[in-house]
Amino acid sequence: MQRIDELRNKDVLPGDELCVIEEFLPGYGTFEKEGVVRAAWAGKVQVDMVARTVSVLPIKGVPRLPERNSVIYGVVAVVKDEFAIIKILKDLRGVEYPSGFTGLLHISQASDRHVKDLYEVIRVGDIVKGKVLSDHPPYNLTLREPRLGVVLAFCGECGAILKKTGPDTVKCPKCGRIEKRKLSVDYGKVKGITT
Ligand SMILES: [Zn+2]
Numbered sequence: 001m002q003r004i005d006e007l008r009n010k011d012v013l014p015g016d017e018l019c020v021i022e023e024f025l026p027g028y029g030t031f032e033k034e035g036v037v038r039a040a041w042a043g044k045v046q047v048d049m050v051a052r053t054v055s056v057l058p059i060k061g062v063p064r065l066p067e068r069n070s071v072i073y074g075v076v077a078v079v080k081d082e083f084a085i086i087k088i089l090k091d092l093r094g095v096e097y098p099s100g101f102t103g104l105l106h107i108s109q110a111s112d113r114h115v116k117d118l119y120e121v122i123r124v125g126d127i128v129k130g131k132v133l134s135d136h137p138p139y140n141l142t143l144r145e146p147r148l149g150v151v152l153a154f155c156g157e158c159g160a161i162l163k164k165t166g167p168d169t170v171k172c173p174k175c176g177r178i179e180k181r182k183l184s185v186d187y188g189k190v191k192g193i194t195t
Pocket residue numbers: 155156157158159160172173174175176177
């Protein structure tokens with residue numbers, strides 16, 4: 001019973017672990033992955049002892065969640081060999097996500113051309129335009145469309161904004177360094193992302 005008191009009315013954030021399905025089944029505002037029930041959005045936990053379900057009632061005015069197929073802007077937080085973590089900041093409908101949702105980019109979704117190394121596609125600090133592939137966190141992203149990819153990148157040497165010089169190359173106007181990216185056709189044309 002202690003476990004129920006712990007859960008009831010608890011404030012949770014999207015993706016927070018609530019219980020395992022052996023304890024309660026996923027109800028409204030939750031989802032289950034590999035036997036763990038998680039919150040789909042921010043809110044308060046409700047426990048239904050009769051139905052043995054756990055739900056999350058959304059807080060009023062809670063920011064909307066990224067939706068499948070929506071196009072988002074995010075900032076690259078982590079780049080590993082096979083995947084990158086992108087903090088989702090806003091989407092093309094103008095919905096902002098002040099707390100940021102975590103987006104995951106797998107190397108297979110990075111580009112239409114063959115990619116050996118994610119560092120040829122994106123780097124930490126880049127602003128990217130991506131499309132959401134999943135309905136709940138973690139949000140899987142793709143960059144595999146001409147409009148998708150990096151829209152703003154900074155020089156790894158001096159921090160200046162890089163200029164597009166080819167389909168997948170950018171050059172630093174200050175120090176002359178050349179880097180590779182998977183560029184969106186909108187590279188350099190998007191304003192007001194980093195505010
Ligand atoms: Zn530079």
